[in-house]
Structures are given as C-alpha cells and as structure tokens.
Amino acid sequence: MYSLEELQSQITELFSRVQIPDYPENLYQPISYSMSQGGKRIRPLLAFLACQVFDGKISDVIPASLGLEIFHNFTLLHDDIMDDAPIRRGIPTVYKKWGANTAILSGDTMFVIAYEHITRSNPKILKEILELFNRTAREVCEGQQLDMDFEKQKNVTIGEYIEMIRLKTAVLIAGSLKSGAISASASIEMQVAIYNFGINIGIAFQLMDDLLDSYGDEKIFGKKTGNDIITNKKTFLYLKAYEKADFNVKKKLDAAFLLKDNNLKVKKVTSLFDNLNIKPETEMIIDYYSNRAYQILDSMNLEANKKSIIMELSQKLVRRNY
Amino acid sequence: MYSLEELQSQITELFSRVQIPDYPENLYQPISYSMSQGGKRIRPLLAFLACQVFDGKISDVIPASLGLEIFHNFTLLHDDIMDDAPIRRGIPTVYKKWGANTAILSGDTMFVIAYEHITRSNPKILKEILELFNRTAREVCEGQQLDMDFEKQKNVTIGEYIEMIRLKTAVLIAGSLKSGAISASASIEMQVAIYNFGINIGIAFQLMDDLLDSYGDEKIFGKKTGNDIITNKKTFLYLKAYEKADFNVKKKLDAAFLLKDNNLKVKKVTSLFDNLNIKPETEMIIDYYSNRAYQILDSMNLEANKKSIIMELSQKLVRRNY
Incomplete structure (x- = not known):
C-alpha cells in the first residue's frame, strides 16, 4: 500500500x-x-x-x-x-x-x-x-x-447553512x-459508506475553514485571518453568534459588523464571538461531523491499516493547525 | 419516413x-x-x-x-x-x-x-x-x-474568419x-460524410446570417437589420469590403464606421458595400460552401428520398428570404 x-x-x-x-x-x-x-x-x-x-x-x-x-x-x-x-x-x-x-x-x-x-x-x-x-x-x-x-x-x-456547505463543498469530497x-469496483454498500463518510468529513472540513478564517494562526494558516468578518460573510460563526446573542448583544454585533475600520471591526467582532463562546461551539460541531464520519469508517468492513490511512488523511483535512 | x-x-x-x-x-x-x-x-x-x-x-x-x-x-x-x-x-x-x-x-x-x-x-x-x-x-x-x-x-x-465560424457555428451543426x-449505427464512412456535409452547410448558414444582418427584409428576417454595421462587427461583408477597397474607398469605409448616427452609418456603409458588390460576393461564397455540401451529399450512397429530405432542410437553413 x-x-x-x-x-x-x-x-x-x-x-x-x-x-x-x-x-x-x-x-x-x-x-x-x-x-x-x-x-x-x-x-x-x-x-x-x-x-x-x-x-x-x-x-x-x-x-x-x-x-x-x-x-x-x-x-x-x-x-x-x-x-x-x-x-x-x-x-x-x-x-x-x-x-x-x-x-x-x-x-x-x-x-x-x-x-x-x-x-x-x-x-x-x-x-x-x-x-x-x-x-x-x-x-x-x-x-x-x-x-x-x-x-x-x-x-x-x-x-x-450546513445544507449549503454540503452542496458547495462536501459532495465533491464525497x-x-x-x-x-x-x-x-467496490460493492455498492462500500460506495455508499465511503460517500457518506466523505459528506461528513467534507462538512467538518468547511466548518474548520470557517473557524480558521477567524481564529487561524496566520503563519500556519497561510492567509490573513478576519476576511469573513470584514466581508460580513454568514459563516457558521456568524450564524451561531446571532443565534446565541440576546437583544443587546445582537445590537452590538450589528454595530460591529457596520464598522468601516477593518482592523477595529475584526477586533470587535472577535471579542463578541469570544464572549459568546463561538470558538468552542464551532469546535464542537466540527467534532460532531468528524465523529459521524469516523463512526461510518469504523463500521466498514476494512482492514485496520486501510482504516488508519483514511483516518490519517481525514485528520489532515479537519485537524488543521490554528 | x-x-x-x-x-x-x-x-x-x-x-x-x-x-x-x-x-x-x-x-x-x-x-x-x-x-x-x-x-x-x-x-x-x-x-x-x-x-x-x-x-x-x-x-x-x-x-x-x-x-x-x-x-x-x-x-x-x-x-x-x-x-x-x-x-x-x-x-x-x-x-x-x-x-x-x-x-x-x-x-x-x-x-x-x-x-x-x-x-x-x-x-x-x-x-x-x-x-x-x-x-x-x-x-x-x-x-x-x-x-x-x-x-x-x-x-x-x-x-x-471562416475558421472562426467553422468552430463557433459549423461544428455544432455538423x-x-x-x-x-x-x-x-451508421458506418464510419457515412459519419464522416455527414459531418463534412454539416461543416459546409454550417459555414454557409453563418455567412447567410451575416448577409441577412445587412440585407435581410426586416419583416421576414424578424429582426432589425444593420446591427453588425452599427457594432463594427468584422463579418464576411466587412472583411470582403476592406479586401476589395482601394486606398480611397478604405478611407471612406473608415469614416463611415466612425459615424455616431446609427441610421446614417448603416446607410453610408451599405452604400459603400453596394459599390463594392459585397452582396453578390457574399452570395457567391454562400453558394460555394452550399455546393461543397451538396456534392458531399450527392456522393453518399443514400436513397433519393433521403437525400431530398436532407436537401429540404439544408435549403431552409441556407436559402432564407432576404
């Protein structure tokens, strides 16, 4: 192999x-x-x-x-x-x-x-x-x-949002x-299993991309963070923040997203995200989809060394540094 | 049939x-x-x-x-x-x-x-x-x-220009x-013949389109004529006119194509086209490609009624009213 x-x-x-x-x-x-x-x-x-x-x-x-x-x-x-x-x-x-x-x-x-x-x-x-x-x-x-x-x-x-990233990103991975x-010429059963594995890993992969855009280490991530915030992109982080925020915090989010100074905007929004525990919330949903994928992999009738090389690639996709 | x-x-x-x-x-x-x-x-x-x-x-x-x-x-x-x-x-x-x-x-x-x-x-x-x-x-x-x-x-x-319309229009007809x-499941020989027939008819079809754009009867053609002239499009008519024009007529063509008044522009350009016999020149090249197509059709080993229905459609494509 x-x-x-x-x-x-x-x-x-x-x-x-x-x-x-x-x-x-x-x-x-x-x-x-x-x-x-x-x-x-x-x-x-x-x-x-x-x-x-x-x-x-x-x-x-x-x-x-x-x-x-x-x-x-x-x-x-x-x-x-x-x-x-x-x-x-x-x-x-x-x-x-x-x-x-x-x-x-x-x-x-x-x-x-x-x-x-x-x-x-x-x-x-x-x-x-x-x-x-x-x-x-x-x-x-x-x-x-x-x-x-x-x-x-x-x-x-x-x-x-999850349905959108399933279509935009995960189906191509799967x-x-x-x-x-x-x-x-794998069996239909295996084809279905590896596809479903791919959908879940693909969703986790995109959610990780969302997370890295706000919380990635620029040196490791390789691009400037904060771009999604600057462009008001409705990522998982954005949607979760509005979901969790009460009336007052929503107003603060609205105000922060309207800021014209990009550095200040990223700083303010990130600080509101922090207060709302958006980073651990995102990590939790990434784990949820990763674990769904790993359960599918686990249930597949494959030799251990094969499962482990699939695991190895999956973790490269999903557990990227940040 | x-x-x-x-x-x-x-x-x-x-x-x-x-x-x-x-x-x-x-x-x-x-x-x-x-x-x-x-x-x-x-x-x-x-x-x-x-x-x-x-x-x-x-x-x-x-x-x-x-x-x-x-x-x-x-x-x-x-x-x-x-x-x-x-x-x-x-x-x-x-x-x-x-x-x-x-x-x-x-x-x-x-x-x-x-x-x-x-x-x-x-x-x-x-x-x-x-x-x-x-x-x-x-x-x-x-x-x-x-x-x-x-x-x-x-x-x-x-x-x-002919190579361009071969690619843009004729290959899809063919x-x-x-x-x-x-x-x-026709023979390879027949596939090649009908394809080459289509290339020639397709080129004639596009040249007819060029001709109708300047010389079509608006009532029959169904759209306003002169659009190619207004947009300075390098059609067969345009290219042939410049090919045939001497130094002085080229200057006149240049001047006419620069006119801002569209009605005047179409009138002037068409009149210069007329002086250069562009309409019969275009009809001649349409005939040239149509005849190449009909020769291919003629040489094909097909019953007469089949050839004639292909002819019928070809003539609809190429001999449109103008």
Missing part, C-alpha cells in the same frame, strides 16, 4: 504531465495559469486513496481524478468572478488578471476538459462515473447559488472518494 | 416535457426562462433527421438531441454576457434580466444538464457520443474566443448530424 506522501507525489507527477493546448492563446493561457497554481490536490488524493483502499488499480482512477481536480479549478475561476475576488492562492485571480469574459470562457473550456478526462474512464465504469460526476457538478452549482442567495437573505438558519471506490 | 414538419413537432413535444427543478429558484428559474424561449431547435432537428436517414430509431437520438440543444442555449447565456447583449429572441437576455452572476451560474448548470442528457445515451454508443460532444463543445469555446480576439485584432483575413448517424 502506498503512503499518503507516495500517492501525493504520484499526483504531482500526474498533473505535471497534463498538456494544455497553445491556441487560441487567450483561451488556454489562463487555463495553464490556473492549473499551474497547484493547490493541495485534495480531491485526486481522496480518489487515489479510496481506489487503493478498495484494492483497485490506481491507473483506473486517473481519468476521474484529473476530471475532479480540473472541475474544482473551473469552479474557482467562475466563483472568483461572482465573488469579485482579486487574489487566490497568493496571486491574482484569472478574473482580475484577464477580466470576466476570459474567466467565463476559459472556465467553460476547463469544464469541457474535465469531461474529456472523465470520458477516458474504463468503459465498464464510464456511465457510473459520469452519473456521479454530473450529479456532483450540479450540486456544487446549487451550493454556490445558495451561498449567493444567503448573502442577501436576512435570516439564514444553521441547518440551511464524490472524489466514491470515484475511487467505483474505479476499484 | 417522417417529414420535417413531423420531426419538428416531435421535437416540440419532447422539449415541452423537459423538467427543470424548482429549487434553488434563483438558479433554475433563469434556465426555464431560457429554455422556454424556444428558438428553432435546429440542432435536434438535424440529429433526428440524420438518425432517420440512417435507419436508426428516433428514440436512440433523443438524449444527444436534448444535450445538444441545451448546450447551445447554455452558450447563448454566456455569450450574451461576453457580448453585453440586452435582447435575445425579442425578450431580455438572462444576463440583462438577472445579472452576470446568475447568467454565469445558471449557464454552468445548463452545461451539466446537457451532459446529464448525453449520459442517458445507449451505453453502446455513449463513449462515441461523449467524445463527439466534448470535442464539439471545446471547439465552440475556441470559436467564441477567436470571435472576441478578432474584435480587437486589426487585420483579420477571410480565411481566419456534430448534431453526426450524433444522429452514430445513434443509428
């Missing part, structure tokens, strides 16, 4: 060999730029890992892994337009560097390239992989829509794992 | 049964709006016709037909953002009605829905249909990029016909 590091280096090697055409240059150059930014390649790693755990041949999961990662990068291109985001992974977004039209069309083309890779799947599993990929892609779009809707919607419940299971 | 009218009414019936989900409303309502605008459903008609001509079962081409038409509508959604277009088929574009973000995300979702239909193809032909669809979609994106590039590019040759042939 390959270690996570070995799988990761196979994936790095795989992506270094992906060829993007040259012409039309204005279409493909932004795609090369987007793909060369790397990122953590979490989705291919999950697919590789699941394929290995279910005794498949890694080569069988390569088309889906490439498709899933290129799809993920495509969504970032379009999300950055919708969010008017100037920076991604420390460098200018395609949208900022080349404009909205380029980001739209290069994104569309990446979506086609993702399907081109998916289409190279073993014909025996092609239909199954495609159905999973289509469903996942559709749900990710639905999640992005809900995310945008919630920006304008006054009352968002925590239940609605779909990556299930792609590995399908590629390894 | 069904007549064109019978095939058309089957297609109308088919699209009336397409279900679009309700929730999230802000995602799916623009999709329903876009799909309910109808349009001529040319691409499904081509696919149905080719399937019938090659003795296939119409039911086998339904998934690809739905996919091709929904894909076409998706490209319109995104093109309208890139072209900043307020009106399409006489009503506001999704982009104008709901904004760019909605048009981006609803468009992306339509793209997924197109693939969902394609995925329902008979498993025996799924991979072939998918490969054709992927390639076609990629080329349409490349064509749109070249179209945008040419807006900013000073010198565009007629050869480059791909629709070939989807029908694949669905009917």
Whole structure:
C-alpha cells in the first residue's frame, strides 16, 4: 500500500504531465495559469486513496481524478468572478488578471476538459462515473447559488447553512472518494459508506475553514485571518453568534459588523464571538461531523491499516493547525 | 419516413416535457426562462433527421438531441454576457434580466444538464457520443474566443474568419448530424460524410446570417437589420469590403464606421458595400460552401428520398428570404 506522501507525489507527477493546448492563446493561457497554481490536490488524493483502499488499480482512477481536480479549478475561476475576488492562492485571480469574459470562457473550456478526462474512464465504469460526476457538478452549482442567495437573505438558519456547505463543498469530497471506490469496483454498500463518510468529513472540513478564517494562526494558516468578518460573510460563526446573542448583544454585533475600520471591526467582532463562546461551539460541531464520519469508517468492513490511512488523511483535512 | 414538419413537432413535444427543478429558484428559474424561449431547435432537428436517414430509431437520438440543444442555449447565456447583449429572441437576455452572476451560474448548470442528457445515451454508443460532444463543445469555446480576439485584432483575413465560424457555428451543426448517424449505427464512412456535409452547410448558414444582418427584409428576417454595421462587427461583408477597397474607398469605409448616427452609418456603409458588390460576393461564397455540401451529399450512397429530405432542410437553413 502506498503512503499518503507516495500517492501525493504520484499526483504531482500526474498533473505535471497534463498538456494544455497553445491556441487560441487567450483561451488556454489562463487555463495553464490556473492549473499551474497547484493547490493541495485534495480531491485526486481522496480518489487515489479510496481506489487503493478498495484494492483497485490506481491507473483506473486517473481519468476521474484529473476530471475532479480540473472541475474544482473551473469552479474557482467562475466563483472568483461572482465573488469579485482579486487574489487566490497568493496571486491574482484569472478574473482580475484577464477580466470576466476570459474567466467565463476559459472556465467553460476547463469544464469541457474535465469531461474529456472523465470520458477516458474504463468503459465498464464510464456511465457510473459520469452519473456521479454530473450529479456532483450540479450540486456544487446549487451550493454556490445558495451561498449567493444567503448573502442577501436576512435570516439564514444553521441547518440551511450546513445544507449549503454540503452542496458547495462536501459532495465533491464525497464524490472524489466514491470515484475511487467505483474505479476499484467496490460493492455498492462500500460506495455508499465511503460517500457518506466523505459528506461528513467534507462538512467538518468547511466548518474548520470557517473557524480558521477567524481564529487561524496566520503563519500556519497561510492567509490573513478576519476576511469573513470584514466581508460580513454568514459563516457558521456568524450564524451561531446571532443565534446565541440576546437583544443587546445582537445590537452590538450589528454595530460591529457596520464598522468601516477593518482592523477595529475584526477586533470587535472577535471579542463578541469570544464572549459568546463561538470558538468552542464551532469546535464542537466540527467534532460532531468528524465523529459521524469516523463512526461510518469504523463500521466498514476494512482492514485496520486501510482504516488508519483514511483516518490519517481525514485528520489532515479537519485537524488543521490554528 | 417522417417529414420535417413531423420531426419538428416531435421535437416540440419532447422539449415541452423537459423538467427543470424548482429549487434553488434563483438558479433554475433563469434556465426555464431560457429554455422556454424556444428558438428553432435546429440542432435536434438535424440529429433526428440524420438518425432517420440512417435507419436508426428516433428514440436512440433523443438524449444527444436534448444535450445538444441545451448546450447551445447554455452558450447563448454566456455569450450574451461576453457580448453585453440586452435582447435575445425579442425578450431580455438572462444576463440583462438577472445579472452576470446568475447568467454565469445558471449557464454552468445548463452545461451539466446537457451532459446529464448525453449520459442517458445507449451505453453502446455513449463513449462515441461523449467524445463527439466534448470535442464539439471545446471547439465552440475556441470559436467564441477567436470571435472576441478578432474584435480587437486589426487585420483579420477571410480565411481566419471562416475558421472562426467553422468552430463557433459549423461544428455544432455538423456534430448534431453526426450524433444522429452514430445513434443509428451508421458506418464510419457515412459519419464522416455527414459531418463534412454539416461543416459546409454550417459555414454557409453563418455567412447567410451575416448577409441577412445587412440585407435581410426586416419583416421576414424578424429582426432589425444593420446591427453588425452599427457594432463594427468584422463579418464576411466587412472583411470582403476592406479586401476589395482601394486606398480611397478604405478611407471612406473608415469614416463611415466612425459615424455616431446609427441610421446614417448603416446607410453610408451599405452604400459603400453596394459599390463594392459585397452582396453578390457574399452570395457567391454562400453558394460555394452550399455546393461543397451538396456534392458531399450527392456522393453518399443514400436513397433519393433521403437525400431530398436532407436537401429540404439544408435549403431552409441556407436559402432564407432576404
């Protein structure tokens, strides 16, 4: 069995060999730029890992892994337009560097390239992989829509928020794992279990992202904290704070979120979050979803060393430093 | 064999049964709006016709037909953002009605829905249909990029222009016909012939569109003429005019294209086009590509009644009133 590091280096090697055409240059150059930014390649790693755990041949999961990662990068291109985001992974977004039209069309083309890779799947599993990929892609779009809707919607419940991050983030994590299971011809029972495991880990992963945005160590987290607060983003922390606050504290939250001085705003909001115990509340819900995932994993009929490598990756996703 | 009218009414019936989900409303309502605008459903008609001509079962081409038409509508959604277009088929574009973000995300979702239909193809032909669809979609994106590039590019040759419309328009016409042939399990030879027929008819179709934009009868054409002239679009007519003009006439064309008064501009440019014989020049190149298509059709080993129904549809596409 390959270690996570070995799988990761196979994936790095795989992506270094992906060829993007040259012409039309204005279409493909932004795609090369987007793909060369790397990122953590979490989705291919999950697919590789699941394929290995279910005794498949890694080569069988390569088309889906490439498709899933290129799809993920495509969504970032379009999300950055919708969010008017100037920076991604420390460098200018395609949208900022080349404009909205380029980001739209290069994104569309990446979506086609993702399907081109998916289409190279073993014909025996092609239909199954495609159905999973289509469903996942559709749900990710639905999640992005809900995310945008919630920006304008006054009352968002925590239940609605969890459903939104399930669609926007967790289904792609779960779909990556299930792609590995399908590629390894795992039983339907195992496919369902690893998918549900992925949904719960995926939700925990996004909640951890919310937590790190406000409470991460900038040196370890790698980006400036407080961005969600500055943009009034309705994260779990925000929603939980309003849920717990009484009338007076709500007024203080309202006032803090209206502050124009960003440093002061982050300081004030964080201090109100602290008073309301939002950090431990968030850790508690992260643990809740992680534990649901671990229970599913525990109940699966898999050798101990396989469970432990899945655990190892999950904990990398969910127990990040802060 | 069904007549064109019978095939058309089957297609109308088919699209009336397409279900679009309700929730999230802000995602799916623009999709329903876009799909309910109808349009001529040319691409499904081509696919149905080719399937019938090659003795296939119409039911086998339904998934690809739905996919091709929904894909076409998706490209319109995104093109309208890139072209900043307020009106399409006489009503506001999704982009104008709901904004760019909605048009981006609803468009992306339509793209997924197109693939969902394609995925329902008979498993025996799924991979072939998918490969054709992927390639076609990629080329349409490349064509749109070249179209945008040419807006900013000073010198565009007629050869480059024909290559652009081949990618942007003709490959989808050709791909629709070939989807029908694949669905009917036609021979590779027939698939290649009908595809090449479609490329030539598709180029003629787009050139006719260029011609009608300047010389169409508004009552029959159904939209105001002169739009390409007003927007300085580098159509075949524009490029041919500059190709034929001597130094003095070029200066006159430059001056006319700079006019701010749209009515005067259309009048002046059209008069210069007339002096340069641009209308007959365009008719000549339309005939050239139509004839190439008809030669291919003629050489195909098909019964006369089948050739004549293909001719009937082609002439509807290319010999429109003006």
